[in-house]
Amino acid sequence: MSLKLAMLGFIDMMPMSGYDLKKYFDSSVQFYWAATHSQIYRTLREMEQENLLTVEIINQTEFPNKKVYQITDKGKQTLTKWIMQSPELPPVRHKLLVQLSWSDRLKTEDIIKLLEAYSEQIQNRLDIYNSAQQTSIAELGRTKRERLLWRALQDNGITAYNAELDWARRTIEKLKKH
Amino acid sequence: MSLKLAMLGFIDMMPMSGYDLKKYFDSSVQFYWAATHSQIYRTLREMEQENLLTVEIINQTEFPNKKVYQITDKGKQTLTKWIMQSPELPPVRHKLLVQLSWSDRLKTEDIIKLLEAYSEQIQNRLDIYNSAQQTSIAELGRTKRERLLWRALQDNGITAYNAELDWARRTIEKLKKH
DNA sequence: ATATACTAGTACACATGTATACTAGTTAAT
DNA sequence: ATTAACTAGTATACATGTGTACTAGTATAT
Incomplete structure (x- = not known):
């Protein structure tokens, strides 16, 4: 759930691809919620199926084609709901x-x-x-x-x-x- | 690995069953390495297959029979090896x-x-x-x-x-x- | 008399996280 | 000229963690 929350937050700032997301993760939330690229691409597909996101395939000539994801209304509502969830203690694995x-x-x-x-x-x-x-x-x-x-x-x-x-x-x- | 490490440490103190282990986890390491009973029983079977533990079935009349696990020499060596592993930063999921x-x-x-x-x-x-x-x-x-x-x-x-x-x-x- | 808690496990299903290999073109560096 | 790094993804296996249902007898509480 938190992975989806973090991803939705980024995509809500600006539509982006899985590749972009991975870079944003690594440069900001990485220390309190890390994600690998496998996880990100898999979860993007899931969130599209749940109608939290829509995809658009962008054809590029100099680079491989990319899939740009955009947040839906349902996605925005879900985002707000998740942000307000009552907080839990972080699980410790020390x-x-x-x-x-x-x-x-x-x-x-x-x-x-x-x-x-x-x-x-x-x-x-x-x-x-x-x-x-x-x-x-x-x-x-x-x-x-x-x-x-x-x-x-x-x-x-x-x-x-x-x-x-x-x-x-x-x-x-x-x-x-x- | 750390789950196995924690479990080996307990069994090295005293031979015990999965049921006992769960109680020890809940009363001591729970806050820095929690484990459910599903995980503990599964991992006991694995560690027996890896020859880190041996089992003995103890028949009981008033209670269900139990499987008491004991650490092997290989288990003790592995325990020491794992304890000395170079430490890593705990992953944070906040x-x-x-x-x-x-x-x-x-x-x-x-x-x-x-x-x-x-x-x-x-x-x-x-x-x-x-x-x-x-x-x-x-x-x-x-x-x-x-x-x-x-x-x-x-x-x-x-x-x-x-x-x-x-x-x-x-x-x-x-x-x-x- | 009935419900709950304790003892001691098995069996799954599912969610989440990690690790690699693969494709394939482009640009920059040695 | 070749290697490495970057862009953008798919596929897959495996490890780890969570949740729930099931069995089955004993003891305790209401």
Whole structure:
């Protein structure tokens, strides 16, 4: 449902192809709702069958032909309905925590190495979030309030990853003191 | 893989049935790696075929018969290998953020209601994390260091949800000032 | 007396996500 | 001259996760 929601939102901004959608996903929502191209093309076909979208085949000479999807009235109504759905807690799938659960069989230094490697990954992600490019995406919002919202989405990632980084450092300290 | 890792870890503590496993999942790892009973029973069969586990059917008179699974040597080796795997960033599937992405079509008060409903969910989750029951689970660790680790897992959840709660409140304030 | 919850599983169907291979022309780089 | 990257999609297999129905006996509650 959320994949369809995200896709509908983009297509509502502007009619576009699956190929375009994939690029928009990768440059914006990727960090809180990633999608592969297989998923996107499959879901476009589904949404067309559900009459949320209509297709038009655009013939191109220099490039392969493309299918441009447009949102229908039913699609717009569905979009609004989904946006207002009561929010749920994001499901967590935290592999590192599972690893740590059973890591008592490792040497303390190896547990610390796990946490340090993890911290590095987080730091890389934070670097991307703080990059000028990410910031400028939020400024593409169509209204002042939409820009405020998009900045809040970016803030969410930065806040969450900073908390995670703090936690990793605290945990490393506790292991060292132990 | 992580499901198998989590299951192997439990069975390595003590031979047990799928039914037992489900209960352990629900009372401990559930918040960072949830599993349904369908998934657990299916995966037990797979792991037996891969020679990570052996089964023994225990006949019971007052209850249905049960299948008790035990870890093999290969299972123990695999467990250690998986624990040491280089950590990855947890994939994020944050539906609320997708909703907020396209929420500019709502009234500001309705966006705030979304964020408030979300905060409530987080608060509920935090209450569970802070409950005496959750705390005592960490104290069941078999060694001092394992207890330290299990407390760190609990700390991870508390830290992450507090950060999320702070973010939601900040975002509500920004929307109100707007 | 009846309904509910617990124990312990099997069997499916379906939804969602991932990974690759394939086609096929165009442009840019080494 | 050849390789790589870009555009735009199809096809398919597989992995993972969710939901529900079914069996069947025991214990507890109303």
